[in-house]
Amino acid sequence: MRHILFFGLISLTFFAGAQDYRVSLIPDSLKAEANAVKRFEELRVIIRSTEKAVIRHKYAITILNEKGDPYAYYENDYSNLMTLGDISGRLFDADGRQLRSVKKKDISDASASDDETLLTDTRIKRYAFYHKNYPYTVEFEDEQECNGLFFLPYWSPVENQKFSVVQSKLTVEVPEGYELRYRQFSIQKEPAVTKNKSVIYTWELQNFKAIDFEPLQPEIREILPRVYIAPSDFSIAGYHGNMRTWKDFGLFINELNKNRNALPENIKADVHRLTDKLASVKEKAKALYEFMQKNTRYISIQLGIGSWQPFDARSVSEKKYGDCKALSNYMVSLLREAGVKANYVLVTAGERRKGLTEDFPSPYFNHAICCVPDGKDTLWLECTNQTVAAGFMGTFTGDRKVLLIDEDGGHVVRTPVYKAEDNLQLRKIEAVVDIEGNLTADIHTRATGNQQELMHQLIYEATKEQREKYLNSVLSLPTYSVEKTNYTENKGEIPVIDEYIRIKASGYASVSGKRLFITPNLVNRSGTRFTNDSPRKYPVEFTYSFMDVDTIHIQVPGGYTTEALPKDQHLQTRFGNFDITYSINGNSIDVIRKQVRNRMTISVSEYPELVNYFETIYKTDRSRIVFVKKEGNP
């Protein structure tokens, strides 16, 4: 027995023995195009029970140049639900000699709160090795203990573009009989499984060469290897559940949200005053949504299980603030008081995100909203935005799979997808150019759906002065000033905003001797260019459809004739259409530009066509009309 004990003591140094960090050991193919190379990594998740897990992480990264410096910085967080300890780290030179190690007192500790957070128990520990003799290697190690199983770490061995990996390993150890759930992305090989007293799953990645990201590429997990793991049965903060199915996941959320819908009497009275006389579900929902918007604001408070459990409706009623969970739960409570069926919904929010992974129930959510299900008339409500129209789900939450929580558990549903005709930008420009080339333009723009999001912000979040300051900096005109602005909004499930601006641009048209040069497309110039320098590796994703129509009328001074007029263009492709026509009638220019873009994924084989398409638009949008003075004129 003594013998075994001795053996056990040795194995207390948990990870493999000293590593050889000589940079010369890195294959050249992994150094090429990389700013940093992960030499070694072991992420070890030990699930001890349904409520305890330990995460041990050790890794070493060689920094090849200045752009790799951020990988020499250590950062990890902790909270009431997860401890963080045993942080150690070492710095090595190119020959693998140890130069320094982390001193505990130099590890900084800060709150994770940001400008919108009133309170959070999440704190961040940070440490940085500052070193400038490249290449150098850092090694870090830490340990976390989860008090409650819910969110488990994911393995993402390739941390970024221009980052290669010599070797990285994920092992997950679970008690015998415990069902571990996992989902692999961009990685084919199934894990190796060994069974002893516990069951150990192992994934490994070796010799991964650095890649470059590409614009409008798919989500990262579709490009880089990643493994998500999730519990089956779990307990956290006294709550129990399992997430084998979305249905079960939803039942757990119901547990968390239980008894949090009670409203104080005065709010109940408000609900009935506002809705009792209204006939339809939609009218009631809209009235209560406006009430919620008027009477609340967004404040983030995240404490312990509170980062998953909403504050109850009573406290929102009294304090008149809450985070996305609290406000959505409050909205659901108001609707229920009015006898309207409503659901709490969990979302993966953010632009260009695709939503939950349907075949892998897991807690990858960062937002909550409210849904009023009513067949075709289903209404979606974003409760942290106090100015948006009821029913509109823009680029932050629209077009993705979300989890709707009902009494019988969770249901995967999709938020609205908008067509090109829903996301319009219709613009009409009436402009006059004087003999010095100064331009005055009245620009009327109607924007709808996703295309009105920026204008919506300009209306509600900026003062008139800030709006004008912004408008005075964004247009691609050389020297100009915005003289008048006006916005009118027509709130609807697809919001519509009409913008009017008058601009004066001195010297917009270039007048030289006998000629006048003018670029008739004043404000809607496509900036998209795809490079043909290297072959495309990943598909291009356009995440929403839209349509732009610009009708431009420019009056030029008399006495000129047209010398050069750009060619009309009619491009028809699978991913979009572009049409532009030019005509000169006496002293005026008429241009009609129409662009339609389709929500779709464009394969690598279609990429060359895409490059040409956008290059033509780029050039066309900047092309000039040249006028020359009529002969005989002074």
Add this chain to the structure above:
Amino acid sequence: MRNFLFLSMLLFTIAAVAQNKKEYKFNPVSIADFNVQSPLIDSNVNAVVLADVGSSEFVGNNNGDFTLVFKQHRRIFLRNRNAFEAATVKIPVYLGANFLTEEKFEDFDAATYTIENGQVLKTKLDKSGVFTEKLGRDRVFKKFTFPNLHEGCIIDYQYTIKSPFYTRLRQWVFQGQYPCLWSEYRVAIPSLFNYFTSQQGYVPYTIDTVWSVYKTYSIVEQTGVSSSNNIYRISGNATMALWAIADVPAFKTENFTTTPDNYINKIKFQLGSITYSENNVRQVMKNWFETSTDLMKDEDFGLALKDPNGWLSDVAKPTASDTNEYLKIKRIYEYVKNTFKCNDHDALWLSQPLKKTFQNRSGNVADINILLTALLINHGYQASPVILSTRGHGFANESSPWLSQYNYVISRVTADGQSYLLDASDEKLGFGRLPEECYNMSARVVDEKMPVLIPLKPDDLAESKSTVVFVINSENEKNQMEGSFTSNLGYFESHDVREKLSGGKPEDLLKDIKKALPSDITIQNFTADSLKLYDNPVSVKFEFKYGTGDEDILYVNPMMGEGYSKNPFFAATRSYPVEMPYPVKEIYMLNMEIPKGYKVDELPKSARLKFNEDEGSFDYIISASPSGITLHCKLELKKATFKPADYDVLRDFFAFVVKKQAEQIVLKKIK
């Protein structure tokens, strides 16, 4: 317009004329308060500070010392929800090593006022709603947010901070993001403390008065035996001061400003001396000679420079090729610059002993440049640390050794009668070069015998860029032009390019150039010289080819994409000075053959424009001969700082430049 009324000794500026000394009184919130009338309010105003009143007062405490009591009471009218962010308040409070040196946050009282059914409704913010967020080792935030907010509500809060740090009399900022109807600060200081004040800003004071009253302070010293506490009574003339400004407009930030901090209305304090008795005066603030002496004795600054630092003797020793002093010094500079990594460019004090910096190979800007100074001294050179305030940190008052004004250390070395200012904290700087951020009017040499001021005016910088473009007809292909592009960047622009490229490859620069060019131009033989030779500016060269097509008329912009396409001064008006980092000098020259088979139909007109007589100029001289076209375009602004009154001229000047540089050459096919 009152600006930079720097440094007055509180004691000596007792107002001769009797002024209003009455303290602002907060009345209970009434219906009338919700109907705020002020010329400061228009549709751009989200919130109005109805009153912001603060005071700092000394009181005797039970620990044989003074406590500084700071109070603030603020009342804000929130006109719309864009001002709701003002309802989440963060107040920094300092903690010391133990309870004796801990600031106490007390007397908190806060409420939201709304109108319900024609009545003012008060919703109290409970004390339990004040949270403490730890911030580093010795500071916390007291954080709270108001309940029951509605558009058009009033929030009101007050608190007291009792501080043992009586040398740190809190400053007062009169101007902020929202207009303020009444901002007031009063201080009461016992006669033994002499404070210097510094006032700045553009908005005139409504009350600015100092007077004195006879006051007695009781200080209790606990002896441990409760019956025998020592009680001291200090009596004498206490200095009272009251500053107030009515109708303070909101501060608005503008581009090309060093830091808004230079222009907002505020008042700051620095303890000058403590008079314990007539014969016992402790000078806290001294002159530059004394301050330099103190700094050189301070272990967190220059103390180590007095040591022989023998451990440095073998470091960066001259080699046979270092034939003169300049080369020897340069070797030392290069060694420090290339060996030590700067982890903080905002530091006046050492973060660790020099030896530690040497071992760790990293430190803050003070660590690194004082180590450089030590190394130079050890090798027998005359070297001193030099302190300055960077542009982002605000102007330092040159005459007063008020150290909190400074945040950066460089080094000055003298050899062969020549002085060099060195900054080894940025490896991309050349020898004797300083970063843009250091040019903030002046720096001070820390030298006991000669603490001289060194001017570092942005107006004095010479930054010059020149670009030469040649274009000729291709010998091999029809309707094809070839050419070369050479641009010698200015020094600061070179530094920016090097920063941007750091760790990358020169070809990354080419990617950026390509982005700005039409896709039908082919670029070859791209080189970027001196990217790593930091003493020299970067020079970019490439050759290009493009087809002219077979059109009857060709239009060519002779600036080839090098001109200003947008006016950098896009704001229509300006309230504060324009502070560019350096003057401008840009020369562009084009020498172009006329494409075969074409002749010039029209050229832009040559032009010359002066900026304020002799402060700058724009020349655009173009001419054509049968063989070719030449353009000489020069843009020069001889200074970097301009008064608000010059703004319109500056904007018009650039508008002209943009317009001129957009003009086209017209070529016609010879028929």
